Amino acid sequence: MMPAVRTVIWVVEGTWQGCVDAASHSLPSGAQVALLHVTPSDVTGLADAASAGLLGRFPGRRTTRPFQDVADDAATELLADAAARLGRQDAELLQRRGRVEREVIRAVAENVDLLVVARDGDHSRLGPHSLGPATRFVVDHAPCAVLLVWPDEPPGIESIPPPPPPGHHPPPHRG
Amino acid sequence: MPSPIAETLAGLLLVATLVSAVVRPWGLPEALVAVPAAGLLLLLGVLPLSQAGAEANSLAPTIGFLAAVLVLANLCDRYGLFEAAGTWMATGSRGRPVRLLALVFAVASTVTAVLSLDATVVLLTPVVFATVAQLRLRSKPHVYACTHLANSASLLLPVSNLTNLLAFSASGLSFARFGATMALPWLAAIAVEWLVLRRFFSTDLVGRAEAVTSTRQPVPVFACVVVVLTLLGFFVTSLFHVAPAFAALGGAVTLAVPALVSRRATVRDVGLALEVPFLAFVVALGLIVKAVSIHGLGTLVTHLVPGGTSLGALLLIAAVAAVLANLINNLPAVLLLLPAASVAGPGAVLAVLIGVNTGPNLTYVGSLATLLWRRVLRQRGEELPLSEFMRLGALTVPPVLVAATVALWVSLRLVG
Numbered sequence: 001m002m003p004a005v006r007t008v009i010w011v012v013e014g015t016w017q018g019c020v021d022a023a024s025h026s027l028p029s030g031a032q033v034a035l036l037h038v039t040p041s042d043v044t045g046l047a048d049a050a051s052a053g054l055l056g057r058f059p060g061r062r063t064t065r066p067f068q069d070v071a072d073d074a075a076t077e078l079l080a081d082a083a084a085r086l087g088r089q090d091a092e093l094l095q096r097r098g099r100v101e102r103e104v105i106r107a108v109a110e111n112v113d114l115l116v117v118a119r120d121g122d123h124s125r126l127g128p129h130s131l132g133p134a135t136r137f138v139v140d141h142a143p144c145a146v147l148l149v150w151p152d153e154p155p156g157i158e159s160i161p162p163p164p165p166p167g168h169h170p171p172p173h174r175g
Numbered sequence: 176m177p178s179p180i181a182e183t184l185a186g187l188l189l190v191a192t193l194v195s196a197v198v199r200p201w202g203l204p205e206a207l208v209a210v211p212a213a214g215l216l217l218l219l220g221v222l223p224l225s226q227a228g229a230e231a232n233s234l235a236p237t238i239g240f241l242a243a244v245l246v247l248a249n250l251c252d253r254y255g256l257f258e259a260a261g262t263w264m265a266t267g268s269r270g271r272p273v274r275l276l277a278l279v280f281a282v283a284s285t286v287t288a289v290l291s292l293d294a295t296v297v298l299l300t301p302v303v304f305a306t307v308a309q310l311r312l313r314s315k316p317h318v319y320a321c322t323h324l325a326n327s328a329s330l331l332l333p334v335s336n337l338t339n340l341l342a343f344s345a346s347g348l349s350f351a352r353f354g355a356t357m358a359l360p361w362l363a364a365i366a367v368e369w370l371v372l373r374r375f376f377s378t379d380l381v382g383r384a385e386a387v388t389s390t391r392q393p394v395p396v397f398a399c400v401v402v403v404l405t406l407l408g409f410f411v412t413s414l415f416h417v418a419p420a421f422a423a424l425g426g427a428v429t430l431a432v433p434a435l436v437s438r439r440a441t442v443r444d445v446g447l448a449l450e451v452p453f454l455a456f457v458v459a460l461g462l463i464v465k466a467v468s469i470h471g472l473g474t475l476v477t478h479l480v481p482g483g484t485s486l487g488a489l490l491l492i493a494a495v496a497a498v499l500a501n502l503i504n505n506l507p508a509v510l511l512l513l514p515a516a517s518v519a520g521p522g523a524v525l526a527v528l529i530g531v532n533t534g535p536n537l538t539y540v541g542s543l544a545t546l547l548w549r550r551v552l553r554q555r556g557e558e559l560p561l562s563e564f565m566r567l568g569a570l571t572v573p574p575v576l577v578a579a580t581v582a583l584w585v586s587l588r589l590v591g
Contacts, residue, residue, distance in 0.1 A: 012313070013311045013312055013313045013314075013382065014272065014311070014312055014313055014379075014381040014382025014383075015381060015382055040314075040315065041557050041558050042557075042558055042559070042560035042563070043314050043315050043318050043560075044557050045557035045558045045559050045560065046315075046318055046319065046322060046559070046560055046564070047300050047301075047304055047318050047321075047322070048557060049559050050296045050300065050321070050322040050325060051296055051297060065301075067301070067304055068557070070301075070304060070305050070308055071304075071308060071314075073308075074308035074309070074311070078311060099558070120378035120379065120381050121377060121378040121381055129377065129378055130378075131378070132378030132379060133378075135378075151381070151382065
């Protein structure tokens with residue numbers, strides 16, 4: 001018997017439904033599935049650090065919930081909804097916090113065969129930046145196969161611009 | 176005391192004051208180092224009593240104004256104004272991330288201009304963060320918009336930023352004139368921020384928000400009316416040569432009395448919102464900077480601030496102010512630059528404000544605060560996206576600085 005394919009689906013706000021749907025269409029029935037969400041620690045750090053410039057003045061210092069707690073609760077709900085959409089209640093839920101691209105690579109570093117990732121960006125205007133910096137890093141460094149999916153309907157090939165005239169040299173690609 | 180020693184002592188005490196204000200060891204109030212430091216400078220005669228008296232006198236109306244605005248913003252929060260803004264942004268966005276970003280821009284720019292940048296950082300940012308999380312969109316562009324606009328959109332009115340309040344009396348402008356002259360620079364700064372952020376975060380402005388299930392927060396009509404009337408009051412009082420701090424005081428009292436009666440807030444809450452230790456800190460910081468200024472640094476700064484209101488002069492002033500704000504922090508920067516700038520006229524003062532208000536987006540909150548804060552965040556398991564922040568700062572600060580200063584130059588010719 002073939003060993004089960006171990007798959008991790010990377011769940012990100014804005015694109016997760018497409019990712020989950022693509023996985024549920026293409027996964028063999030016996031595959032082990034984990035759903036992964038990473039809360040970026042830099043965004044919560046950014047929001048907290050802005051008050052450093054106020055040099056200690058906080059109008060009233062009302063105790064709002066820490067940014068990390070708000071983000072963690074939202075992530076828990078998101079993962080539960082993703083598991084429900086996938087229709088796999090046995091799916092493992094991996095909730096991480098940290099540098100997004102590093103945490104994703106860490107989660108697939110061992111014993112994972114396939115990582116399902118969605119493209120980013122506005123698909124009404126195609127490329128060249130259909131991968132954000134974190135997704136780009138993950139695609140470049142994942143130590144396993146990567147299934148890159150459209151988060152929505154794939155665009156038709158007529159969306160590709162016509163080729164440049166003969167003799168035209170494209171500008172150097174900006175990384 | 177010989178001048179070099181006095182200058183060194185005053186400089187060291189300034190750095191100690193700023194460091195302790197950012198780090199706040201054991202959660203102690205920021206005034207704990209600042210007030211004794213100012214006292215020491217007075218005791219040793221580094222700062223003559225007469226000069227200290229004059230400085231404290233000129234700071235007094237600013238302190239009153241600041242206290243009233245701090246209470247006003249805090250009470251608006253207690254009336255639920257910011258939560259209502261969150262609901263409004265969520266429904267108005269119709270689930271589209273770019274539309275949501277536009278609404279965050281509108282709300283953050285307005286809150287910063289009317290209720291000060293403190294309100295945006297402390298009261299609005301958590302609401303924006305929670306709203307975006309609830310909509311299941313990516314939070315980064317919206318949180319960056321709040322932190323950037325808290326600085327860039329604080330150009331419009333004297334109340335928008337403590338730096339503006341400090342410069343307001345020195346500028347010799349009325350409240351209405353200040354606002355009229357800074358309207359164009361304010362709009363220019365926001366427009367540049369929009370163009371850059373919209374593009375910089377295009378890969379994160381993706382997807383459609385999911386259905387919002389939360390209860391809709393009702394708009395606190397009373398608080399809104401009081402804020403609008405207070406804003407009108409700022410302009411009306413300035414027409415009759417009354418200090419606009421009285422309009423702020425009126426607004427704060429009008430909100431406070433029903434809040435106290437309905438137990439929305441206690442007397443203790445209002446007392447805490449006054450931030451007395453912080454007010455003491457501002458006075459002490461003013462005195463310390465005065466001591467630094469009269470012992471040499473002031474003359475150095477005077478050479479850095481060119482006279483005249485030519486476009487070149489205004490750009491140079493704004494650039495010097497931005498660099499200084501990034502080196503130390505914008506509060507001491509504005510206190511240092513004001514004496515020289517006010518001699519050069521209101522145009523120069525406003526150019527200083529463009530520099531010190533928009534400049535800090537380059538190194539976060541001034542390099543000193545950034546370095547110190549980074550360690551605080553690491554202990555909490557968070558991090559400062561310093562390289563990304565500075566990359567975005569490098570893309571926004573120079574064009575914002577130029578666009579706002581050119582707009583100021585045009586404004587000075589239109590408004591006078």
